[in-house]
Amino acid sequence: MTREPAPAPSMSGFDLVAAGPREASDPSGTAAARESVPPGNPSVTALRGHFAEAVFRNRICAGDEDVVYVDPERITDILGWLHDDADQHYDHLADVTAVDYGGGRPLEVVYQLWSIPNRAALRVKCELPLDALAIDSVTGIWAGANWLEREVYDLFGVHFNGHPDLRRILMPDNYAEGHPLRKDFPLRGRFSRAEQTRRALTQDPEDYYVPGEIGERTPQVVEGDGGAGADSGAAGGDDV
Amino acid sequence: MGLDKPGLLGSGTPTFLTTRLDFVVNWARRNSLWPMPFGTACCAIEMMASAASDYDLARFGMERMSFSPRQADVLICAGRVPYKLAPVLRRIWDQMMQPKWCISMGACASSGGVFDVYSMVQGIDTIVPVDVYIPGCPPRPEGLIYGLMMVQEKIRGESLANHTALRAEDPLATGRPRAGDEEVSDLTGPFGNSTHQNRVSGLVETDAIGRAEDRLP
Amino acid sequence: MSSAVDYVVGRNPEMGPDGTPVPSPIDPFDVPEPELGSSTMLVNIGPQHPATHGVLRLVVELDGETVVSVVPRLGYLHSSFEKLGEYRTWNQIVTLTDRMDYLAPLIYNCAYVMAVEKLMGIEVTDRCRVARVICMEMDRIFSHLLWLGTWSIDVGAFTPFLYAFQQREKVYRLHEALTGARITTSATRIGGMMADLPEGWARGVREFADNLPATLDEVDALLTCNAIHVGRTQGIGAISAEEAVNYGLTGANLRASGVPYDVRKDRPYYDYESYDFEVPIGCHGDCYDRYLVRMEEMRQSIRILHQALDRLPDGPMDVEDPRISLPSKTDCMSDMESMIHHFKLITEGIPAPAEDCWFSIEGSKGELGMYVVGDGGPKPVRWRIRPPSFVNLSAIPRLAEGHLMADLIMINASLDIVLGEIDR
Numbered sequence: 001m002t003r004e005p006a007p008a009p010s011m012s013g014f015d016l017v018a019a020g021p022r023e024a025s026d027p028s029g030t031a032a033a034r035e036s037v038p039p040g041n042p043s044v045t046a047l048r049g050h051f052a053e054a055v056f057r058n059r060i061c062a063g064d065e066d067v068v069y070v071d072p073e074r075i076t077d078i079l080g081w082l083h084d085d086a087d088q089h090y091d092h093l094a095d096v097t098a099v100d101y102g103g104g105r106p107l108e109v110v111y112q113l114w115s116i117p118n119r120a121a122l123r124v125k126c127e128l129p130l131d132a133l134a135i136d137s138v139t140g141i142w143a144g145a146n147w148l149e150r151e152v153y154d155l156f157g158v159h160f161n162g163h164p165d166l167r168r169i170l171m172p173d174n175y176a177e178g179h180p181l182r183k184d185f186p187l188r189g190r191f192s193r194a195e196q197t198r199r200a201l202t203q204d205p206e207d208y209y210v211p212g213e214i215g216e217r218t219p220q221v222v223e224g225d226g227g228a229g230a231d232s233g234a235a236g237g238d239d240v
Numbered sequence: 241m242g243l244d245k246p247g248l249l250g251s252g253t254p255t256f257l258t259t260r261l262d263f264v265v266n267w268a269r270r271n272s273l274w275p276m277p278f279g280t281a282c283c284a285i286e287m288m289a290s291a292a293s294d295y296d297l298a299r300f301g302m303e304r305m306s307f308s309p310r311q312a313d314v315l316i317c318a319g320r321v322p323y324k325l326a327p328v329l330r331r332i333w334d335q336m337m338q339p340k341w342c343i344s345m346g347a348c349a350s351s352g353g354v355f356d357v358y359s360m361v362q363g364i365d366t367i368v369p370v371d372v373y374i375p376g377c378p379p380r381p382e383g384l385i386y387g388l389m390m391v392q393e394k395i396r397g398e399s400l401a402n403h404t405a406l407r408a409e410d411p412l413a414t415g416r417p418r419a420g421d422e423e424v425s426d427l428t429g430p431f432g433n434s435t436h437q438n439r440v441s442g443l444v445e446t447d448a449i450g451r452a453e454d455r456l457p
Numbered sequence: 458m459s460s461a462v463d464y465v466v467g468r469n470p471e472m473g474p475d476g477t478p479v480p481s482p483i484d485p486f487d488v489p490e491p492e493l494g495s496s497t498m499l500v501n502i503g504p505q506h507p508a509t510h511g512v513l514r515l516v517v518e519l520d521g522e523t524v525v526s527v528v529p530r531l532g533y534l535h536s537s538f539e540k541l542g543e544y545r546t547w548n549q550i551v552t553l554t555d556r557m558d559y560l561a562p563l564i565y566n567c568a569y570v571m572a573v574e575k576l577m578g579i580e581v582t583d584r585c586r587v588a589r590v591i592c593m594e595m596d597r598i599f600s601h602l603l604w605l606g607t608w609s610i611d612v613g614a615f616t617p618f619l620y621a622f623q624q625r626e627k628v629y630r631l632h633e634a635l636t637g638a639r640i641t642t643s644a645t646r647i648g649g650m651m652a653d654l655p656e657g658w659a660r661g662v663r664e665f666a667d668n669l670p671a672t673l674d675e676v677d678a679l680l681t682c683n684a685i686h687v688g689r690t691q692g693i694g695a696i697s698a699e700e701a702v703n704y705g706l707t708g709a710n711l712r713a714s715g716v717p718y719d720v721r722k723d724r725p726y727y728d729y730e731s732y733d734f735e736v737p738i739g740c741h742g743d744c745y746d747r748y749l750v751r752m753e754e755m756r757q758s759i760r761i762l763h764q765a766l767d768r769l770p771d772g773p774m775d776v777e778d779p780r781i782s783l784p785s786k787t788d789c790m791s792d793m794e795s796m797i798h799h800f801k802l803i804t805e806g807i808p809a810p811a812e813d814c815w816f817s818i819e820g821s822k823g824e825l826g827m828y829v830v831g832d833g834g835p836k837p838v839r840w841r842i843r844p845p846s847f848v849n850l851s852a853i854p855r856l857a858e859g860h861l862m863a864d865l866i867m868i869n870a871s872l873d874i875v876l877g878e879i880d881r
């Protein structure tokens with residue numbers, strides 16, 4: 001019951017290689033790409049109908065994968081609509097990630113969607129200029145986006161507005177060398193190995209008991225008025 | 241007990257008493273090595289396999305995997321150690337009682353292995369002293385057992401006479417790198433072409449920056 | 458306490474024979490309570506703890522024995538696979554993939570090359586497709602067996618651990634026969650496998666598949682109706698279908714909640730639609746259902762193994778395209794052309810088009826996605842893994858809330874996580 005495979009682009013595989021590398025995001029080609037809309041995915045057509053000016057362009061990658069480039073300002077509207085609309089129903093957020101192409105080109109935030117009832121996939125991309133790495137968080141739509149967005153923040157430095165808990169997730173909290181998956185970050189880190197070792201060992205493993213990160217429910221808050229305070233505290237902080 | 245008086249067990253020449261006592265003590269230590277498994281990644285699975293049905297570490301005196309560092313004799317560091325885990329490893333080592341030994345199992349623990357990257361400790365010997373390195377990715381269970389037997393061999397040669405000298409620890413060194421700055425740089429220098437491989441697709445190679453303001457006081 | 462009556466009155470007023478409270482000489486709530494329950498306690502589990510299945514760290518806030526909240530701390534095994542991948546050629550990355558999920562290395566090897574082959578537009582041979590299905594199903598069992606062992610240790614049973622490891626040793630030997638390594642297999646290459654299946658290997662797999670059900674039956678008898686096991690897992694860590702989808706759970710954790718989402722059925726690859734197997738689903742979404750689903754999945758994998766072994770065709774293993782596959786070793790050693798060809802392929806690598814490709818398969822832990830971005834060169838611009846256990850684990854604060862501390866261990870075990878893949 002998969003949907004019809006979209007017609008493959010005329011070039012594929014090694015022919016594309018032979019044609020030489022091309023710019024990953026080609027701003028000058030936007031208008032041309034908008035004209036030549038690849039046919040196929042009904043979601044893309046519907047999306048263009050609904051958010052005409054916010055959908056920049058779309059293309060088909062690797063044979064049958066639909067990619068839509070949208071306006072980062074409208075991302076929560078667009079993804080919320082894709083999630084809620086009865087015809088689209090993209091209820092499974094498979095992945096949130098980012099791609100840095102290097103060379104000062106804009107960084108792409110990638111949302112990979114899947115609709116369990118319709119068995120359809122869609123990839124939504126937003127391009128963010130390197131000097132304004134901020135986008136709205138989609139944790140309100142999918143709870144599963146929480147850690148995925150934190151990871152993108154940690155490794156790329158993209159700021160997700162409205163995220164409930166935007167902290168580093170993989171690197172240490174006090175990591176000072178930057179965001180490792182950016183292309184300007186050297187493979188071995190920015191500091192010397194000796195410095196990295198010393199920094200690592202000066203961390204106190206217990207530093208990470210940050211009661212504050214458990215929200216308002218720090219032990220001190222509930223002292224005084226016994227159980228009632230604890231209950232209301234638990235209810236108040238429970239927004240994940 | 242006066243055991244460290246010169247002539248009895250001190251720095252003098254070994255006597256009949258000390259050699260016999262050494263033998264007994266070493267025999268006891270050697271055959272009841274309790275490992276503290278510090279398993280992080282793939283190597284830990286092989287460590288589990290060594291303790292499970294087919295290989296059965298218990299035959300060699302490692303009957304009890306001691307998950308508490310305070311009751312363990314030999315730390316087996318099996319797997320990758322990122323910088324984030326380094327203070328934990330150091331803390332566990334500091335918590336273990338003397339006499340203690342350390343085995344670095346696998347390429348990653350010994351030298352960083354393929355992971356010559358920003359987040360990985362390039363060999364745990366920059367953090368804790370290591371007695372036996374086991375090569376392999378991962379070492380086979382036989383390799384781990386052989387490494388443990390080498391620790392036993394090492395214990396056989398130890399003597400109470402130079403015990404304090406061998407095992408002296410500087411309490412101030414707790415939580416510090418074991419190796420000095422130059423030694424760390426020596427030990428962890430880029431190996432082969434691992435990091436100087438350029439990305440073909442036109443990336444600018446950037447060097448490590450030793451900015452003065454980034455250093456800790 | 459100031460009263461002359463010197464018997465202790467508990468919290469509950471005494472009951473008369475008909476069940477009504479009898480007025481007690483002392484108001485039971487008059488006794489000043491010690492300051493218990495007025496504050497919560499922080500308990501740290503891990504990163505070095507045998508029950509966290511790796512270097513996971515959970516900071517737990519407890520009210521008595523009840524979990525108020527859980528804050529997982531990750532990154533203690535962050536080995537920067539994705540960054541390292543950008544400095545390696547497409548084929549070199551295969552060796553990194555099995556170090557990520559060392560519980561099911563072949564699934565990772567296959568998933569990665571399948572994504573790259575899709576990006577490059579390569580069709581692998583029939584024999585290779587079936588061989589990879591065999592590898593993947595074998596490692597699904599391999600990974601579930603380890604989960605079974607650690608799960609039973611967490612529930613307090615040691616015997617199933619030994620049973621599971623006995624069977625795992627057999628898979629280790631099959632890995633070794635196939636690739637020479639026990640865990641870090643690196644068995645696949647772009648466009649094929651590292652080598653053809655060795656002589657008699659298929660027979661070994663069939664033997665393993667024949668013998669496994671007996672072990673599963675034994676474990677079934679030990680655990681499935683065991684009162685302790687049932688008591689510790691039924692109704693623990695339950696999550697509804699909608700919420701499970703919203704949290705992005707996949708794999709057995711999602712199917713235990715009753716959502717029949719299995720990539721092998723919904724987006725079939727490698728002719729999975731032509732294999733006859735069922736997707737087990739649960740209906741309560743609790744730990745016990747996750748256990749049942751995984752046990753049944755192993756039996757279904759055995760079915761697939763048998764069918765795949767029956768249809769394993771003869772023929773070449775690698776695609777016959779000189780731009781992808783290496784010449785044979787004999788040719789390299791005997792004629793100059795092949796030698797140069799070999800040298801060029803190894804040093805220059807295989808170029809990939811400037812496109813991106815998302816490909817996901819049903820891994821042992823859930824939906825395992827690979828997102829590869831090429832730029833026309835022999836190295837990726839970005840290689841991203843959609844880590845199933847990372848997303849599954851992100852639901853643990855929700856699953857554990859309100860349960861007892863001991864249940865948290867079971868919930869963690871039921872999610873079947875592997876830290877190498879969570880932290881990458």
Ligand code: SF4
Pocket residue numbers: 281282283284318319320345346347348349353376377378379556641
């Ligand atoms: S040495 Fe190899 S097997 Fe061991 S942890 Fe490192 S990568 Fe894994």
